[in-house]
Amino acid sequence: MACSLRCVVVCGILLAVLDILHGLVTLGFYGYQFIIESFYLCPLELPVEKCHNKIYIYEQMFEMRVYIGIGEGIACVLFSIFYIIALVKHKPSLTWVWLMKSFAVIAINVYYLAAWLIRQGRYDHIEWEKQDYEDDFVWAGEGLTLAQIIIMILFCLIGGIFTYKVCEERTASRRNLRHRRKWSSHDATAPPLNYDEEEAQYLNEALTNSDKTLPVRASKQSLSEISRTDTFKHSTGV
Incomplete structure (x- = not known):
């Protein structure tokens, strides 16, 4: 052939x-x-x-x-x-x-x-x-x-x-x-090699977050929520 x-x-x-x-x-x-x-x-x-x-x-x-x-x-x-x-x-x-x-x-x-x-x-x-x-x-x-x-x-x-x-x-x-x-189907959510489970979950949340903001590790709040909380604390302190 x-x-x-x-x-x-x-x-x-x-x-x-x-x-x-x-x-x-x-x-x-x-x-x-x-x-x-x-x-x-x-x-x-x-x-x-x-x-x-x-x-x-x-x-x-x-x-x-x-x-x-x-x-x-x-x-x-x-x-x-x-x-x-x-x-x-x-x-x-x-x-x-x-x-x-x-x-x-x-x-x-x-x-x-x-x-x-x-x-x-x-x-x-x-x-x-x-x-x-x-x-x-x-x-x-x-x-x-x-x-x-x-x-x-x-x-x-x-x-x-x-x-x-x-x-x-x-x-x-x-x-x-x-x-x-x-x-x-796997490219968007597949974690890199040699990553532990916590780091892989962190990267997946960063890729799939609809607010497009990186979440802080060991915290379920986004960066925008944390920044709002800090600002509120400073304003009340004054």
């Missing part, structure tokens, strides 16, 4: 920037597929029957993943920004919220990859030619899943060090605060 808290925060911010790029790539890929689906899925030279079959298979296998992928890309960016704010504000509990997004992204990608592999031969009875975008979806899902796993491992490493550093800093701050309160 030789690195400072500031270095850990910088590393966490760099990791968040990397995750933002991951989210932008996700958003760009699925946004591109949404545009292809909306305008270029069926070229003019494609027969009507094959066009309908192509649209049907796309809707069954890939359309929902496109919509989820767009939301996934936006969520990656938002969670990364939230993660950066938590790092800057030194809030370890909030930084771990990022794991929710990471687990969700991995689960979604694994689910759709398994679904695509299982359903590959389900539409063989339909007049259909395998399209290039099928492989694009599979490769994109594998690549984004692997990238998210690597980012999550780095996040757990940085998050653990960050949490330890912040807790260590807060513990030291509380310890210093307790020492300061202890000394400040």
Whole structure:
């Protein structure tokens, strides 16, 4: 743990920037597929029957993943920004919220990859030619899943060090605060060393006397009261 808290925060911010790029790539890929689906899925030279079959298979296998992928890309960016704010504000509990997004992204990608592999031969009875975008979806899902796993491992490493550093800093701050309160509460009335009990009581009375007058030793009267008594005696004597 030789690195400072500031270095850990910088590393966490760099990791968040990397995750933002991951989210932008996700958003760009699925946004591109949404545009292809909306305008270029069926070229003019494609027969009507094959066009309908192509649209049907796309809707069954890939359309929902496109919509989820767009939301996934936006969520990656938002969670990364939230993660950066938590790092800057030194809030370890909030930084771990990022794991929710990471687990969700991995689960979604694994689910759709398994679904695509299982359903590959389900539409063989339909007049259909395998399209290039099928492989694009599979490769994109594998690549984004692997990238998210690597980012999550780095996040757990940085998050653990960050949490330890912040807790260590807060513990030291509380310890210093307790020492300061202890000394400040005893400084005003604590007698010096090597004083006997009578001298310590005398000094305490001198420090806490509201009239701000030193009391005379072995007497409970203040100097002002004694001076008034002496003056009264002199005046009556004359």
